[in-house]
Amino acid sequence: MPPGPQPSVPGPPPGPGVAPPFAAPPTEGRNARLWVGLGVGALAAVLCCGGGAAAVVGLVVTGTQAVGEQARAVTGDYYQALSAKQYDKAYALLCDDVRGRESRSQFERRVAAEPEITSYRVGEPELTNEVTVPVQVTFAGGGTDEQQVELTQDRQTGTLEVCGIS
Known part of the structure; x- marks a missing residue:
């Protein structure tokens, strides 16, 4: 190695008597x-x-709230179809169980033989384990009836369908 400047060596640390930056x-x-x-x-x-x-x-x-609104809408559509004698539309709103027990032509014959609906008023749905909607129905002869519409949810579409009226 060639002789040359040596790196500087640091000096010794401060001795006794130097104050630390913090006492504690x-x-x-x-x-x-x-x-x-x-x-x-x-x-x-x-x-x-x-x-x-x-x-x-x-x-x-x-x-x-959405289920309640859908329940009122489906019930209103069902009674609207019945009062307008659009039985095919009313039949389409029935649940699979009811349609399995009653064909469309049987349904049409049955509801055509019932008293004609002149007006109806859909009430507030009751949302418990089952969805039921009260409907006040007025018939052509002047009679009235309080009906309870039972609704169930279609497993494929998720929409509510009419599954019974009592």
Whole structure:
């Protein structure tokens, strides 16, 4: 190796009597920062969990309202078809079980023989294990009847269908 400048060697560390940058670790504000951090974390947890719970409640309420609206619409469509003597439309709104027990021509003969519906009023659906809708029906002869329409959900389409009237 050729002789040349040697790298400089650092000097010895400061000796006794030199003051350290801190006499002790800083403690000022440590507890306050801890509690603020815990509070912010708790607030975030409440917002996340509370927001999720609020979203679930919102979905349930919205879903219930949607089922109720669909129940009223299907029931109204069924009675509209019956009162207009459009039996093919009314038959199409029946559930698979009813259509399996009664052919379209049998259905048409049966409802054509019943008293003619002149008006009807669809009530508020009852959404329990089963969906039922009360309907106040007025017949051509002046008689009235309170009927309960039972609805079920079609497994393929998800729409509600008329499955019985009592």
